[in-house]
Amino acid sequence: MVFVHLKKLKETLVAVQQLDKNMNSLRSWLAHIEAELSKPIAYDSCDFHEIQRKLDLQQVYVAFMAEISGRLCTF
Structure with missing residues (x-):
């Protein structure tokens, strides 16, 4: 039972880390587009x-x- 919970926690952590990475990429891209629009x-x-x-x-x-x-x- 504990093993199942640990596995789910690890999977959740990996998913959150991937989401954070994707959000950072999106923020960077949006900053680039905003800079282009302000030129x-x-x-x-x-x-x-x-x-x-x-x-x-x-x-x-x-x-x-x-x-x-x-x-x-x-x-």
């Missing part, structure tokens, strides 16, 4: 396609950050 936008050329491309890229970042934030808040 001023520099255009190579001032035409509609360049502006639209930059806008689309920012919208992808923002949408993904919102999705990740929503998922984190539900736990």
